[in-house]
Each structure stands twice: as structure tokens, then as C-alpha cells.
Amino acid sequence: MSDFAGLRALVTGGASGIGRATADLLAARGAQVAVLDLDPSAVEKPLIGLRADVTDDASVRTAVQDAAEALGGLDILVNNAGIGAQGTVEDNDDAEWRHVFDVNVLGMVRTARACLPYLRRTATARPGTAAIVNTCSIAATAGLPQRALYSATKGAVYSLTLAMAADHVREGIRVNCVNPGTADTPWIGRLLDAAGDPAAERAALEARQPTGRLVSAAEVAGAIAYLASPLSGATTGTALAVDGGMQGLRLRPA
Numbered sequence: 001m002s003d004f005a006g007l008r009a010l011v012t013g014g015a016s017g018i019g020r021a022t023a024d025l026l027a028a029r030g031a032q033v034a035v036l037d038l039d040p041s042a043v044e045k046p047l048i049g050l051r052a053d054v055t056d057d058a059s060v061r062t063a064v065q066d067a068a069e070a071l072g073g074l075d076i077l078v079n080n081a082g083i084g085a086q087g088t089v090e091d092n093d094d095a096e097w098r099h100v101f102d103v104n105v106l107g108m109v110r111t112a113r114a115c116l117p118y119l120r121r122t123a124t125a126r127p128g129t130a131a132i133v134n135t136c137s138i139a140a141t142a143g144l145p146q147r148a149l150y151s152a153t154k155g156a157v158y159s160l161t162l163a164m165a166a167d168h169v170r171e172g173i174r175v176n177c178v179n180p181g182t183a184d185t186p187w188i189g190r191l192l193d194a195a196g197d198p199a200a201e202r203a204a205l206e207a208r209q210p211t212g213r214l215v216s217a218a219e220v221a222g223a224i225a226y227l228a229s230p231l232s233g234a235t236t237g238t239a240l241a242v243d244g245g246m247q248g249l250r251l252r253p254a
């Protein structure tokens with residue numbers, strides 16, 4: 001249980017869902033972990049909770065600096081904070097498009113920009129340990145109905161992952177992303193609660209999954225941890241699907 005002993009990680013959106021499961025897993029495996037979130041009030045020791053909004057460059061810079069000071073540096077960035085949006089291109093106005101891009105894309109850019117100087121120091125001092133993992137989505141590469149804005153932001157996260165991987169590979173910083181399918185997090189819980197019959201909606205959602213169940217937050221965290229760890233040392237510029245076979249499988253009707 002010590003793959004991450006001595007490593008220092010920052011997880012954005014780490015107070016809930018996939019981010020929280022990732023922060024808990026990295027800490028259980030020996031990492032020191034700071035969590036950057038809009039609301040870190042539920043973040044408990046040994047995690048370090050830092051309040052910041054990824055749409056606010058100054059607050060991101062301050063939180064990253066505080067994290068690096070508290071942990072004595074940074075080896076791993078998990079760029080995970082994100083929000084959803086529903087509808088076709090006719091349903092979201094310009095302000096909504098700007099806001100969701102601000103959180104889901106620029107939020108990752110701002111956090112990476114603030115972390116890169118620390119990761120560069122790690123890459124020099126401890127070769128093979130500096131890594132960024134972005135939480136993308138199957139929405140980046142599948143045509144999901146009623147998700148135009150959300151899908152466009154995740155398409156941008158996918159391209160950003162590839163471009164950053166190319167820019168920083170010679171510095172010894174790896175950059176990858178995970179593409180979760182429908183993962184059982186408070187976010188999905190809120191969507192189901194908003195439906196008329198949450199239990200029936202959940203059953204219908206599960207029936208659409210090749211595995212017959214939703215992906216768990218812990219399973220996405222496992223993929224993030226692999227891409228963040230030296231075990232994936234030769235892997236950069238990739239997207240790892242964690243979707244219960246949603247994109248890869250072509251199942252015959254039962």
C-alpha cells in the first residue's frame with residue numbers, strides 16, 4: 001500500500017465524487033494530498049482542504065502555493081473539478097457556454113499553469129514522478145444527445161491533454177486523461193433526484209450500461225492513480241476509458 005510514499009498530490013474538485021475518491025486512494029497509498037475545492041468544509045485529515053474557485057486565477061494561484069508550502073512541493077496534479085450542462089446548442093445561451101468552458105477548460109488551464117513550476121522542479125529532482133491527470137469524459141469522443149456544451153468542453157480537455165503532453169514530455173512531465181462513463185457520484189445523484197422517478201431513472205441508466213451497472217467513483221480513482229503513478233511511466237498523451245465498456249463494446253441485442 002505504499003506506491004505513493006513520499007509523493008505530493010493536488011486534487012481539484014476533491015471534496016466530492018471522483019475527486020474525493022482519488023484523494024482518499026492516493027492518501028491511503030502513502031501520498032500527502034491537498035484538495036482544492038469551492039467547498040472543502042467536508043474534507044478531513046489527513047487530506048488538506050483548500051478553498052478556491054478554478055474560475056478565479058488569483059484564488060487558484062494562492063491555493064496552489066499554499067498546497068506546495070504545506071506539502072513541501074508538488075509531484076502530481078489531478079485536474080478534476082468540473083460541472084455539467086444539459087441541452088442542445090439551442091438550449092444554452094452564450095453566458096452558460098462561457099461559464100461551463102470557464103470551469104471545465106480554463107479551470108484546468110489555470111491550475112496547470114500554477115502547478116507547472118513545482119512539477120518542473122520535481123521532474124528535475126525526482127525523475128519519473130511528475131504527472132498531470134485530467135478528468136475528461138466519454139462525452140469527448142462519443143456523440144451524446146442533449147450534451148452539446150458539456151461534450152464540447154470535454155473535447156477541449158482531451159485536445160488540451162494531448163497538447164500539454166507534447167509540450168512537457170521533454171521536461172519529464174507526463175500528461176494523460178481518464179474518460180469516465182456514467183459514474184455513481186453526488187453529481188449523478190442530483191441528476192437522478194431531479195427526474196420524476198429517481199429509482200426508475202437509475203434502473204434505466206444501469207440497463208444502458210454494458211456491465212449492467214454504473215461505474216464507481218473508486219474505479220475512476222483507480223485509473224487516475226495508475227496514470228499518476230510511476231507504474232505508468234512510459235504513458236503520456238493518452239485517454240484511459242473507465243466506462244464499463246460503453247464505447248469499446250458492440251453488444252448484440254439480448
Ligand code: NAD
Pocket residue numbers: 012013014015016017018019036037038039052053054055080081082083084103107135136137138179180181182183184185186187188
Ligand atoms: P461532483 O459534483 O460530485 O464533484 C465535483 C467537485 O468539483 C465538487 O466538490 C465541486 O465543489 C467542485 N467544483 C465545481 N466547480 C468548481 C470550481 N469552480 N472551483 C473549484 N471546485 C469546483 O462531480 P463528479 O461526478 O465527481 O465529477 C468530477 C469530474 O468528473 C468532472 O470533471 C466531471 O466532468 C467528470 N466526469 C463525471 C462523470 C460522472 O458520471 N459522474 C462522467 C464523466 C466525467
